[in-house]
Amino acid sequence: MKFKKWIQSLIFYEILLGMKETLKHFLKYRPITLEYPHVKKPLPENYRGMLGLLRYDDGTEKCVGCDLCEAACPSRVIRVVSAEVPGEPTKRYSKEYYMDMTRCLFCGLCVKACPVDALGMSQEFEWAVYDKRHLQLNKEQLLAIGDRAFPEREKRLEFQHPNVAYFNVSFKDVPEKEF
Amino acid sequence: MFDTSIKLALTLSQIGAVMGVVLLTVAVLTLLERKVLSWMQDRMGPMEVGPYGVLQPVADGLKLFFKEDIIPAGANKIMFSLAPILVLVPALIGFAVIPFGPNWTIDVMGVEFKPFVISDINIGVLYILAFASIGAYGVILGGWASNSKYSLLGGLRSAAQLISYELNVGLAIVGVLLLAGSLSLVEITEAQAGGFWNWFAFDPLPFPQFIAFVIFLIASVAETNRLPFDLPEAESELVAGFFTEYSGMRFAFFFMAEYANMILVSCMSTVLFFGGWHAPLPFLQAPGPFAWVTGIFWFTAKVYFFLFLFFWIRATLPRLRYDQLMRFGWKVLLPIALGNIVVTSLLAYIFPNG
Numbered sequence: 001m002k003f004k005k006w007i008q009s010l011i012f013y014e015i016l017l018g019m020k021e022t023l024k025h026f027l028k029y030r031p032i033t034l035e036y037p038h039v040k041k042p043l044p045e046n047y048r049g050m051l052g053l054l055r056y057d058d059g060t061e062k063c064v065g066c067d068l069c070e071a072a073c074p075s076r077v078i079r080v081v082s083a084e085v086p087g088e089p090t091k092r093y094s095k096e097y098y099m100d101m102t103r104c105l106f107c108g109l110c111v112k113a114c115p116v117d118a119l120g121m122s123q124e125f126e127w128a129v130y131d132k133r134h135l136q137l138n139k140e141q142l143l144a145i146g147d148r149a150f151p152e153r154e155k156r157l158e159f160q161h162p163n164v165a166y167f168n169v170s171f172k173d174v175p176e177k178e179f
Numbered sequence: 180m181f182d183t184s185i186k187l188a189l190t191l192s193q194i195g196a197v198m199g200v201v202l203l204t205v206a207v208l209t210l211l212e213r214k215v216l217s218w219m220q221d222r223m224g225p226m227e228v229g230p231y232g233v234l235q236p237v238a239d240g241l242k243l244f245f246k247e248d249i250i251p252a253g254a255n256k257i258m259f260s261l262a263p264i265l266v267l268v269p270a271l272i273g274f275a276v277i278p279f280g281p282n283w284t285i286d287v288m289g290v291e292f293k294p295f296v297i298s299d300i301n302i303g304v305l306y307i308l309a310f311a312s313i314g315a316y317g318v319i320l321g322g323w324a325s326n327s328k329y330s331l332l333g334g335l336r337s338a339a340q341l342i343s344y345e346l347n348v349g350l351a352i353v354g355v356l357l358l359a360g361s362l363s364l365v366e367i368t369e370a371q372a373g374g375f376w377n378w379f380a381f382d383p384l385p386f387p388q389f390i391a392f393v394i395f396l397i398a399s400v401a402e403t404n405r406l407p408f409d410l411p412e413a414e415s416e417l418v419a420g421f422f423t424e425y426s427g428m429r430f431a432f433f434f435m436a437e438y439a440n441m442i443l444v445s446c447m448s449t450v451l452f453f454g455g456w457h458a459p460l461p462f463l464q465a466p467g468p469f470a471w472v473t474g475i476f477w478f479t480a481k482v483y484f485f486l487f488l489f490f491w492i493r494a495t496l497p498r499l500r501y502d503q504l505m506r507f508g509w510k511v512l513l514p515i516a517l518g519n520i521v522v523t524s525l526l527a528y529i530f531p532n533g
Contacts, residue, residue, distance in 0.1 A: 018496070032222075
């Protein structure tokens with residue numbers, strides 16, 4: 001046994017074994033590299049990427065300026081300035097909407113908190129910028145992200161199916177829902 | 180006068196051709212090393228510049244050429260500038276005695292001219308060893324002149340390593356010199372004519388120099404500062420060792436010198452142990468005036484095999500510890516090399532015509 005060990009160390013047995021292994025990999029060229037900027041890894045459906053504001057299919061904003069997202073946010077990313085819709089005292093909207101994405105931790109609590117599903121998380125993650133201030137997004141930018149990431153828009157609540165809609169405006173033949 | 184100018188023109192063009200090929204090989208090697216290494220590690224290597232990254236050496240060269248040349252504060256400026264030259268020149272100058280093809284003498288307008296060896300001096304081996312030792316000065320000076328602790332440590336390690344392993348290189352070669360009876364690389368190659376059974380690494384009589392070849396290979400890996408003996412430039416310990424403070428073209432000089440040294444060492448092992456330009460089997464050698472084609476082909480193939488071996492070893496083995504390196508050099512390789520000399524000389528005495 002000792003003799004065998006001695007012979008093995010004399011002919012560099014273990015080094016030769018290692019070299020055989022590396023040669024095997026050299027001849028069987030199967031790289032596991034993903035050439036990232038050219039090829040992208042498929043993201044899971046529920047990936048929590050960049051936040052965006054959504055619109056209805058007629059182009060109006062979903063956001064009603066309720067501030068619930070601001071209240072839900074654990075890192076105080078969101079700042080909403082709410083205002084009345086001019087001429088319609090019962091309706092409100094967000095006059096200004098700011099997100100400081102340098103602080104965002106992408107927990108998705110604001111999306112959960114939104115009563116009208118006005119917020120969505122896109123699959124975008126390549127948001128490296130040279131200037132930190134470029135990550136302080138205003139309403140236009142957030143709407144642009146939402147338009148880009150969610151091209152399929154929902155109908156306004158009142159035009160949705162009567163089982164969902166609060167007021168049945170668009171389905172005249174279906175009887176009104178009873179609450 | 181006419182003869183002299185013809186001789187000068189011929190020699191200069193020959194030097195130019197050899198230097199061109201060597202520097203081109205250096206450029207190819209930088210790409211080849213990264214590719215081979217990444218293939219062995221299931222990666223792709225450079226893929227961006229050109230198809231499959233083949234233009235990467237050009238991009239690297241341009242980048243290094245246009246980089247700012249920084250001399251650190253407190254550095255010894257003269258020594259700092261001298262060191263890269265002192266490393267690169269010995270690495271390139273060794274190719275002067277390497278025979279690339281058959282030892283022919285052709286007559287160009289009354290001037291005798293050897294097309295496949297720049298200069299066939301009768302102490303070729305000694306010449307290469309001497310210049311390899313001068314290269315060590317460049318490394319040590321570069322480390323010392325940088326005024327940085329990492330550089331200094333790298334240079335000191337390099338000094339100790341080069342001294343210990345040059346000894347083994349020298350002693351491993353002695354067996355070959357005993358068998359060939361000459362220090363001229365051309366004569367050593369010619370002594371190995373015929374098939375691969377006549378190469379000194381395998382020649383059964385008087386004594387195959389295979390052990391000497393393994394010692395030579397290990398010691399030359401250590402001399403060229405390659406993994407697993409790259410202690411002078413150990414990335415994880417010394418940033419980049421003796422060339423930590425170098426940038427731009429000076430860094431490129433060190434880099435080129437490392438690869439040129441690799442080529443030189445591969446040429447040496449080809450010539451000394453693997454028959455130089457001779458084909459492994461006699462019928463693979465082209466006859467008559469076309470012998471130089473196969474000669475250069477076999478020489479190149481052997482050299483590239485050894486270069487591949489360098490990459491292969493690098494991909495396989497981790498770096499040794501400093502005390503392991505020293506112990507291995509002095510306590511293992513040196514006694515075996517000495518024993519090889521004793522056995523070879525005894526057997527060469529018993530079988531004088533072996």
